[in-house]
Amino acid sequence: MAKNTFKQPERVAKQKKQRRQIRLASWLNDFIGLDRLFGEDNAWPIRHIDRILWVTFLLIIYIGLNHNAERLVRRIQRTKTQVDELRSQATVLQADYNLSGKQSELSKRVAALGLTDSSLTPPHKLVVKIDEH
Template identity: 30%
Template sequence: MSQNTFKKKIKKGSSSKGSGKNIFSLIEEKLNVTGILGEGVPVHFAPPFFYAAMLALIYIWSNHRAENMIRKIEITQQEVEDIRADVTTLEAEYMLSSKQSEVARKIAPLGIVEIDEPPMKIKMKK
């Protein structure tokens, strides 16, 4: 019995479109793919290649997630700083408005006046 073999194509002269080579045949010629891989694609290289490709994808995804998380943290920190500044301003306004002189100034239009003399202490005899 004879063995199966690939049929070899015989190259004819130049065609009507010039050299008759397309981009893929030029790439194959320049890279010498058949010299590196032989006549077929070695299937035993597929699992390590897919494993490395999967690791690369996981690495890219991980970096993408980390960068997104850093962006979210920076935005949140900026919001916290803004809120902290607002709280500080409100506390300062509250402390100012609770001073005795400010309270007296605010209630003066209502006709309530501040007493000038200190309160008296009432003593009871037993």
């Protein structure tokens, strides 16, 4: 007795044959000769070479992006360190500037020029009479 099977339309069978002919695996097999590398009986890598290459491409992209992220993290850390150093220098300079504006510091600097502070002697009071004016 004969087996019951589904009959495939000729159109579907032709499409499958055409798709297999233009696949990357058959082209690479013809160009490189992958069947000699893996053996003719082991066709799994040859059939799935397009997927293997796609996953390899994705892995290379992933590794590249990971290296880029690590480089950016190191650069950000280095910039943070530089900002902290500049902030501390700005704080020191501002404190020195505020200290140099005090009267005691100014009197020390102008003493070398021969100027003295008038706080040591009391101020003189000028009295002007109205009729002398």
